[in-house]
Amino acid sequence: MKLKIYLTIILIGMLLLIAGAATYASDVLKPDPAFNTGACILIGITIFFLLLLLLWLIRLARGLREDEAIYEKYGDKWVFSQINRLDSRQLDQLISRRNSRKKAISKAKGGNNGFTAVMVLLLVLSSLAVHAQAPGENKNILTSPGMIIMLTLIFIPLVVTVFLVALKVRNLAAKTRYRRVKKETRQLADAVDHDDAIYDEIIKRKHALDYRLTNNELAGTIAPEDSKGILLNIDEVHGPRFFASKRKAAHKHQTDPKLVKLIMWYLGSAALWLVLGTTIGEYLGIKFVSPDADHISWLSFGRLRPVHTNMVFWGWSSMAMLGLGYYVVSTVSNTAVYSIKRGYYSLILMNAAIVLGSGMLMAGINNGGGEYREYIWPVMALFAAGIVVSLANYIQTIAQRKTKEIYISNWYIVSAMMFLTVIVTVGYLPFYQNGLGETIIQGYYMHQAVGMWFMFFNLGLVYYFLPQQLNTPIYSYSLGILAFWSQILFYTLIGTHHFIFSSIPWWLQTVAIVGSMGMLIPVFSGTTNFIMTFRGNFNKIGRSYTLPFYIVGILFYFTGSTQGTAEAFRETNLIWHFTDFTTAHSHLTMYGIIAFFLWASIYTIVPRLTGNEPKQGLVGAHFWMAFIGLLFYTIPLMVGGTLKGIAWREGKPFIDSVVLMAPYWLWRAIGGSLMWASHLVFAWNIYVMFSGHKSDPDIRKEVFDELKNVPVNAEI
């Protein structure tokens, strides 16, 4: 009864408060609109706290009513319901009490009292906090002092009254509850003493509470046995690990040893060119910081730069691609490679081209300054011949395929090989290359080589290796087909975006820009396809040492390609063209996309071919150094390149833009060093995977083969 009166008072008080707040708001909001925000926040907070208070009171009232209801519901049987609320210790007490027939007061209440005290304290504190908040907020937003001070003075006592009443109500409720629980517990104790039925119930309950599991209910006690042979890669680790243990590669594949050897030759050459080419690149990066590092003609910047680019293009990337291509083309065709021998011819031709070309560039013999077209035509003809030999080999392998359809990887791979042949032919034929003809062809050549050769071939590899590694089909074949045709359509057009604002025809520049925009279609569909293939398998990334390479590749495939589109616009060309931003972009793509996809593919397949796995810690070292190094390399160059472009636009003296770049060039050299170090680790990993040391399964196989020849009764 008392409670209801109090609740009514509080309700009226709160209504008054809300009305007061509303008046306060209407008064405050009128004079100064700028003041509105602060006032609204203050009023909002007040109302919020009042609502909280209201909720709390409602809960309190409901709790009291529920207690009453339980009592009515169970009637005579309420004692039994009480038993379930007690814990084992309390039950013990009751039992011993009955047994000894001693009168004692239950100690269970002490805790409750303490709890009440804490709650009261908390409440007081919180009310204090709220109390303090109201004037505090006011102070910050005082604008017309007189009025606001007066309103606040009315406001504060109202708030305090509400809290005091609320406290009183809470105490009352707590007291009521305490009294009731005390009474019930006494009744229970009394009942136990005199009623055997209740005593039995208590004993039963006690047994139930004391029950404990044995911890082998599910596993049983029989030792495990794998009678179907389905457990592989059992890896038990006890104690803390410095390196997270990753899933091992699956079993060694039954691949033709001759093919394995061919692939190893390709990948070995590729790794060699990678290490050599990036050593040169690293040295070039150092030359930006220390231009007087040497004064030797063969090592001067202008001569070494094309050696670096061509070596990593045609040596590292192309050779790794072809080697992996030999595996993919034959595997998805479900047939053997048409001619292993031709694979070696191709390898020799390509390697010869790179050795000759690099030597000539360093000696000062080059084709005339077009980027990636620095090898003179006899050298490039050797390289193209190597590509054609392998192309014919691939097509003949596909022609003898055992599957009806041609898997999408092979579309990309074979098309890339055909396109490269066309690109090199177009780039080196002389008939239309006088004057600006050379520049138009240069734009076409340099960009097609990147997009229709490296990117296209790599997409083919990823369409095979990513689903294979995830053990799931590619998300959408249709998206792959869309990306295929749209990339041919748009990418072929965009070459001249390297010569925006130059004297090549304006319409051709515009076509290139439109094409660059169109490239978003294949890039978005490709990225979607890969990400969706990953769906549901993201948890595997942490357990695999190859998937991080794929993820980084996909990441840069999206960001790097989109960045290319962004760079092609006229407005952005104003800032970024001719600056180091371009260098950053080319590394983001050729390294971030191509190299990472190639590493992903190599780490996926080589352990399955040779049965030797690299040390996981070292693969991790390779990954992290390459990834972080790339970020250190590209981000400073992008920042510096942008600043350089802005400086040029503002008409600052040219030398200022050189001075400006110094710290960014230093960061580039640091990032480059990390990348370079990671390649040394990669080369070591390749060595471990290839090494003559026989893998454990191989040794086991040999021993068993020997066993066959040993007489049964002989001693081993």
Place this chain on the structure above:
Amino acid sequence: MEIYNNHKKLFTAALCFFVLLTFFVAIGPAFTSQNHNAPLPGSKPLNALETEGKAVFIAEGCVACHTQQVRNVDMDKVWGKRPNIAADYANITRTDVWRNTATLMGSERTGPDLTNVGTRQPSNDWHYLHLFNPRSVVAESVMPSYEWLFDIKDYAWPNDEVVNVPDDFKKGITGKIVATHKAVALVAYLRSLKEITLPDGKPVPIFLYGKSDAEKAAAAPSKGPAAKPEFDGAALYASNCQSCHQGNGEGLVGAFPSLKGSKVVLDDNPEVQVTIIMKGYNGRVSEGYGVMPAVGTNNNLKPEEVAAIVNHERSNWGNNSKQVTVDEVKKIIASFGKPETIAAKK
């Protein structure tokens, strides 16, 4: 679909599609460009020495850092009087049977554009010094040294190009540093790089993305009255003069005269100083100094810019002579008799 199961059809389709687009976007335009652009009337092909020099330029891979294209955007104004047009490259043809055409347009400007370097920097002495060690003339440069284009001799022949390298960059060389034939050819090629004025009647392409008048007006008040003047003498000096006369105004002994304490600069009458900037100077060749090019005319400097440079020289490195006004400079330039209009009348 049938095409996706038939390798002949699929790959033929892809190849045809690609080749078709290649014709549209590369071979066709290249043919058109080659056949529809003739060299400009005023242009002359490279002579034998310059051709050799271009071969050196190609062999050393200079194109990695130096472009040769003035784009039709405002920021490229510093590299030439007008944007390049296709005809500028029309007389560049295939180098020889082994090597392709080299327009050398480049794709990165780690160093300055060279389209007009022959006009901008016609001094042999500067080029030799710069090639021997770029940091001897431009301290901040990151260009490689081309030491191997120079010989060390005990005695120089009368025809030898002797380079007066400052001691700091000699690295203990005691003999005479003489430019080899390759260096001579390379410098001849660099000096031949000049933009040709378009023939009368041919429309000159404009520089795009310049600051419009409205933008300038909008930018001006925001700077406030205390902001820098529109023409920054220090920056203009750095762009036009510093590579020879150096940032400290002291020049290089035996190559470029000092402006610090120079009689010409300290003269209260700016006439000689302005005239030298606009028309060049050869008065101190006998002392071993090089010929100064007509920097102001070559680089198309406005009277306001010349005045800013003159005032910068007059108020730095301890120099403290009378400042000039734009009007004074305009008057001096007007007294030259407007050579351009005379040429046009002829």
